[in-house]
Amino acid sequence: MNAGIFLLGLAYVLSQFFRAFLAVLAPVLGTDIGATPDDLADASGMWFLAFAVMQIPVGWALDTIGPRRTAAWLLLVGGAGGSAVFALATSALHINIAMALIGVGCAPVLMASYYIFARDYPPAQFAVLASLMVGLGSLGNLVASYPMALAAETMGWRAALWGLGGICAAVALGTLLLVRDPARVEGEVQGSLLELFRLRVLWAIFPLMFVCYAISGATRGLWIGPYLEDVFAATTGSIGQATLLMGIAMILGTLAYGPLDRVLPSRKWMIAGGTALTLLAGIGLIVLPATSIAVSIALLCAIGFFGATYPVIMAHGRSFLPPHLIGRGVTMLNLFSIGGVGIFQFMSGAIYRAALPPETVAAPYVAVFTLLSGALAVGLVVYLFSRDSTRA
Numbered sequence: 001m002n003a004g005i006f007l008l009g010l011a012y013v014l015s016q017f018f019r020a021f022l023a024v025l026a027p028v029l030g031t032d033i034g035a036t037p038d039d040l041a042d043a044s045g046m047w048f049l050a051f052a053v054m055q056i057p058v059g060w061a062l063d064t065i066g067p068r069r070t071a072a073w074l075l076l077v078g079g080a081g082g083s084a085v086f087a088l089a090t091s092a093l094h095i096n097i098a099m100a101l102i103g104v105g106c107a108p109v110l111m112a113s114y115y116i117f118a119r120d121y122p123p124a125q126f127a128v129l130a131s132l133m134v135g136l137g138s139l140g141n142l143v144a145s146y147p148m149a150l151a152a153e154t155m156g157w158r159a160a161l162w163g164l165g166g167i168c169a170a171v172a173l174g175t176l177l178l179v180r181d182p183a184r185v186e187g188e189v190q191g192s193l194l195e196l197f198r199l200r201v202l203w204a205i206f207p208l209m210f211v212c213y214a215i216s217g218a219t220r221g222l223w224i225g226p227y228l229e230d231v232f233a234a235t236t237g238s239i240g241q242a243t244l245l246m247g248i249a250m251i252l253g254t255l256a257y258g259p260l261d262r263v264l265p266s267r268k269w270m271i272a273g274g275t276a277l278t279l280l281a282g283i284g285l286i287v288l289p290a291t292s293i294a295v296s297i298a299l300l301c302a303i304g305f306f307g308a309t310y311p312v313i314m315a316h317g318r319s320f321l322p323p324h325l326i327g328r329g330v331t332m333l334n335l336f337s338i339g340g341v342g343i344f345q346f347m348s349g350a351i352y353r354a355a356l357p358p359e360t361v362a363a364p365y366v367a368v369f370t371l372l373s374g375a376l377a378v379g380l381v382v383y384l385f386s387r388d389s390t391r392a
Helices: 003-018 022-033 037-053 055-064 067-087 092-106 109-120 123-137 139-143 146-154 157-178 193-197 206-212 214-232 236-263 267-287 293-306 310-318 323-354 363-383
Strands: none
Touching: 003 067, 003 092, 003 109, 003 123, 003 139, 003 157, 022 037, 022 092, 022 146, 022 157, 022 214, 022 236, 037 055, 037 092, 037 214, 037 323, 055 067, 055 109, 055 323, 067 092, 067 109, 067 157, 109 123, 109 310, 109 323, 123 139, 123 236, 123 310, 139 146, 139 236, 146 157, 146 236, 193 323, 206 214, 206 267, 206 310, 206 323, 206 363, 214 236, 214 267, 214 293, 214 323, 214 363, 236 267, 236 293, 236 310, 267 293, 267 310, 267 363, 310 323, 323 363
């Protein structure tokens, strides 16, 4: 790992942090500015949708101006600027604006590293490198759990956001200085989105890409906090500890899938098996939503571990991309993944509101888990018709 890849890894740590930290801030934001769980679901959805929408221009920028400037400038303007808006927020609307800006800033960082991996490293190494990068970035999930809860209780959430804005600016400037763009091939043909969608082999992969991260991303990014608070009367500190455990499970799952991709004979059936286990854990939360906090946290951790299929599904799709479509291809796959979380986060907020006033305290969350698990089941069924890929 050279210095440039390390800086992109730090940028991805920030990206993972920002998509997950609202869960532990839910109680304090409710108290300080009156933000409700469905308000924060919308704010989380804004992050994911802004991130997803940016994948199309980011794909063009990676193929045209390279990953260095694409990642650095967007992180500086969106990440640092959005953090400042968040620190000054006095209403849920301000949180929405801030999260959208931060989503724009985080949009290119993982794809910049994937672009470098795809252009400068052998295709057989892509899944392992992609998993390692996601595993490194998932440290942001850990910082967004108990450490963020502790920071909110000690220095205050506004001071913490100002500090995060400064870190975003420093990482962005370091990226501009240290990342090296891959060498360009003279006379290389530039591809188009239309050409990408002509690759029918991707059609059965896109639906699972759309839903694979939705259940873990939406749950870890927000719903774990209000769920544990309302159903089990968990405190901010307890929620921080639970999100820490789920974050660790997500890291371990990511780091497990990468090496397994090199060992198991079928990439497709490894992904299908992991997705099926994730679905079983989601069904467990639907059937046993209020049994005990320990059971619920265990099921959430299972979702985090088995649901960490994103990098190997990305490798599955990438294996069918010609060199001139790599930038647009990996960002389009990422658009489906992140866009799915954003759309389902908005839908989950609507489902939550529709279940109010609840028959039981757990009923709104059962509705949310049913939505996310049902979507995952549909994506899995379509994925079963996909073509397996080689690692050569």
